[in-house]
Amino acid sequence: MSEFLFLEKRRRLIGAAAALVALGLSGCAAQTAALRAARPTGVPPRVELAAVPYYAQEDYQCGPAALAMVLGANGFGVTPQALAGQVFLPGRQGSLQIEMLSGARRHGALAVEIPGTLEALMRETAAGHPVVVLLNLGLSWAPTWHYAVVIGYDLDDESFLLRSGPMERQVMPFRTFELTWERAGKWAFVVVPPGQLAATADEALTTRALVAFEKAAPAGRAVPAYRAALARWPDSLTLAMGLGNSQYQAGNLRGAEAAFRDAAKRHDAAAAWNNLANVLLELKRPVEARKAAQRAVELGGPTQDAARDTLQRIRR
Numbered sequence: 667m668s669e670f671l672f673l674e675k676r677r678r679l680i681g682a683a684a685a686l687v688a689l690g691l692s693g694c695a696a697q698t699a700a701l702r703a704a705r706p707t708g709v710p711p712r713v714e715l716a717a718v719p720y721y722a723q724e725d726y727q728c729g730p731a732a733l734a735m736v737l738g739a740n741g742f743g744v745t746p747q748a749l750a751g752q753v754f755l756p757g758r759q760g761s762l763q764i765e766m767l768s769g770a771r772r773h774g775a776l777a778v779e780i781p782g783t784l785e786a787l788m789r790e791t792a793a794g795h796p797v798v799v800l801l802n803l804g805l806s807w808a809p810t811w812h813y814a815v816v817i818g819y820d821l822d823d824e825s826f827l828l829r830s831g832p833m834e835r836q837v838m839p840f841r842t843f844e845l846t847w848e849r850a851g852k853w854a855f856v857v858v859p860p861g862q863l864a865a866t867a868d869e870a871l872t873t874r875a876l877v878a879f880e881k882a883a884p885a886g887r888a889v890p891a892y893r894a895a896l897a898r899w900p901d902s903l904t905l906a907m908g909l910g911n912s913q914y915q916a917g918n919l920r921g922a923e924a925a926f927r928d929a930a931k932r933h934d935a936a937a938a939w940n941n942l943a944n945v946l947l948e949l950k951r952p953v954e955a956r957k958a959a960q961r962a963v964e965l966g967g968p969t970q971d972a973a974r975d976t977l978q979r980i981r982r
Contacts, residue, residue, distance in 0.1 A: 766813070771879050863898060
């Protein structure tokens with residue numbers, strides 16, 4: 667779904683979209699009902715991230731504007747105009763979800779998708795993270811796609827606070843928000859600096875975000891992000907390998923050695939032993955490198971051919 671193109675309608679259509687919303691809010695707002703029955707624990711009754719910058723969302727530009735707002739809230743100063751050439755597709759008059767994520771990463775921020783629950787939105791904003799959401803302000807058969815930024819909520823008033831379109835502070839009832847968000851697939855993400863983590867994203871969502879970030883970010887920027895993730899999920903081989911790879915890409919051979927050695931010992935994984943052998947060879951420690959490569963060969967698996975090549979290079 668993240669690669670599906672959502673077209674952004676002109677701001678002048680917002681009034682018509684609101685009328686459609688009013689006609690179509692007959693669905694079941696199950697999450698709103700659940701919140702009424704039992705409030706989430708561990709979050710304050712009201713949150714508003716008033717310091718989040720605001721950019722009016724001009725014609726077709728709600729994607730760049732929403733992204734500029736969350737980037738600015740995290741210290742990455744960039745304007746919607748600067749982002750338009752990166753995330754806005756003139757031929758389609760809209761922004762891809764995947765382009766929104768990659769646009770944040772290109773500016774050195776970690777973009778993480780979060781679970782599609784109202785509680786997740788509350789926990790993220792309570793943690794200080796404004797959330798980009800995709801809404802369908804129309805109907806399933808007459809969609810009006812729109813990016814907005816959730817900046818808070820009020821449990822007593824049963825409403826979310828948004829930076830949306832021409833409104834710097836829109837108050838939207840839980841039920842209205844839930845139904846318009848659900849029609850758009852309940853898609854949302856947060857932007858955080860490397861070294862911080864989303865409050866609600868699980869290991870799988872965080873790992874996927876980190877792998878994508880490592881490919882787009884400058885060498886070394888992913889190191890603190892992987893360290894933070896490993897502190898939360900220390901048993902993840904993928905995160906351990908990512909830390910070693912990012913250390914290597916940054917030219918820190920000692921750091922890469924430590925990361926791959928820890929992964930090899932903790933998981934006894936052939937890929938970790940093979941990477942460790944290559945790093946040790948570059949550090950001119952062939953005896954240790956040979957032992958690591960031999961262990962990688964012994965373990966077999968899909969990396970066995972690469973491990974054998976490593977061993978041959980060490981012997982030569």
